[in-house]
Amino acid sequence: MKDIIVPINFSRDSDNSLEEAIFLSKLFKSKIHLINIIEITDWWNNLILTKETKEKLTELSLENLKKTAALYPDIEFELSVLFGRIHEQIMKYSESVSCGLIVLCDKHKEDKENKILGSVVTHVITESKCPVITIKNKIDSKISNIVVPIDLSEDTDRQILSALAFNEYANANLHFISVLFGGRPTQNLRIRKKVRKLERTLKENKVNYTIQLIRKRKSYAYQDILEYSEKTDSDLIVLMTHKESYSFDNYIGAFAHRLINNSNIPVMTITSQAAKSESNSIINRFVDPLGIFKH
Numbered sequence: 001m002k003d004i005i006v007p008i009n010f011s012r013d014s015d016n017s018l019e020e021a022i023f024l025s026k027l028f029k030s031k032i033h034l035i036n037i038i039e040i041t042d043w044w045n046n047l048i049l050t051k052e053t054k055e056k057l058t059e060l061s062l063e064n065l066k067k068t069a070a071l072y073p074d075i076e077f078e079l080s081v082l083f084g085r086i087h088e089q090i091m092k093y094s095e096s097v098s099c100g101l102i103v104l105c106d107k108h109k110e111d112k113e114n115k116i117l118g119s120v121v122t123h124v125i126t127e128s129k130c131p132v133i134t135i136k137n138k139i140d141s142k143i144s145n146i147v148v149p150i151d152l153s154e155d156t157d158r159q160i161l162s163a164l165a166f167n168e169y170a171n172a173n174l175h176f177i178s179v180l181f182g183g184r185p186t187q188n189l190r191i192r193k194k195v196r197k198l199e200r201t202l203k204e205n206k207v208n209y210t211i212q213l214i215r216k217r218k219s220y221a222y223q224d225i226l227e228y229s230e231k232t233d234s235d236l237i238v239l240m241t242h243k244e245s246y247s248f249d250n251y252i253g254a255f256a257h258r259l260i261n262n263s264n265i266p267v268m269t270i271t272s273q274a275a276k277s278e279s280n281s282i283i284n285r286f287v288d289p290l291g292i293f294k295h
Contacts, residue, residue: 002100002130003078005033007090010064017105019139020266022072024101027143027169031076033097034069036061037089038081054083087123094130102132106260125241125260125269131162133236135266143170145234149225149259150178150198152190159240160198162270164207166238174202174209175232179221222259229265237267 006021008014018034025032038057040049061081069077078097082089094102106121125132148163150156163174176198180188195211202209210232218224229237241256260267 002098003031003033004028005035005090005094005097005099005102007035007037007086007102007104008065008068009036010068013105016135016137016139017103018068020105020133020135021103022075023140024103024133025075028100030100031078033078033080033093033099034065035080035082035090035093036065037086038083039086040083041085049083057081087120087127090120090124091127094128099130101130102128104132104134106134106136121260122257126271128269128271131268131270133266133268134260136264138265140235140266143172143235145175145232145236146170146172147175147177147225147229147232147234147237149237149239150176150191150194152187152194153240155240156194159238159270162240162268163238164205166268167207170236172208172235173232174207175212175228175234176209177212177214177225177228179216179224180213181216181221220255220258222255222262225259226263229263235265237263237265239267239269241269241271 004021004025006014006018008018021032024030038061058081062079065079065081069075069079080093082093090102093099102124104121104124106118121134125134146163146167148160150160160176167174176195178191178195180191191213195213199211202211212228214224214228216224218227225237237259239256239259241253256269260269
């Protein structure tokens with residue numbers, strides 16, 4: 001597993017993402033890139049920010065990063081201070097280093113009826129060339145159960161293989177689940193056929209798994225998935241954020257967004273761009289560790 005990137009701003013929310021990254025670092029035996037981004041959103045702010053001011057801000061930020069890293073003497077850290085738009089700097093930095101994973105805490109606006117995914121998180125999970133784990137308040141101290149929603153999209157095989165690769169480290173129970181819709185017999189038949197193929201593969205490779213096909217009961221399919229994750233006491237959901245090129249993928253795009261928004265447990269997302277990126281070597285073993293889905 002390659003390095004883990006954790007952007008922090010020294011708030012309680014970013015403390016949560018760091019704690020998650022510490023757990024994953026021990027699991028993967030990975031180095032953590034601890035970065036603080038001093039946000040500059042306008043070109044004129046960048047012009048009036050003097051070299052001396054930047055140096056002072058960098059010095060203060062770096063000192064805080066060192067204090068944070070010192071709390072975890074058994075973890076290898078690399079510290080960096082960056083200036084600019086937060087999501088842009090995360091993307092640039094992740095492409096400049098050997099990055100296998102980004103860990104973010106979603107601090108979204110919330111009221112009684114609506115949850116709005118934070119703009120930084122939205123940009124990163126849709127643009128990242130490596131997997132992203134988004135957390136809310138729950139921090140993993142173990143990963144015993146992983147939920148993997150599956151559908152008929154082309155990228156689902158990569159999603160399944162990503163879960164298998166991740167599970168080489170976690171050794172958890174994998175729970176594959178698909179929601180069957182009323183009035184769609186052809187689609188449901190194709191799902192059942194795909195599940196039979198998946199089950200043969202999992203048995204051949206001695207994977208600890210369950211497969212559930214459930215009828216859609218709630219208003220939205222993501223709600224059925226989240227209810228299932230609670231019933232199985234799951235610690236992680238692995239989700240592919242699909243391309244927005246076809247109507248079915250448009251629905252899945254909305255499905256993924258709502259699931260991440262409303263999940264209380266960490267969600268690992270993998271973009272189509274991440275799955276197909278030749279520059280990101282991690283995806284080669286991350287999506288197909290066993291070579292079982294090669295066509």
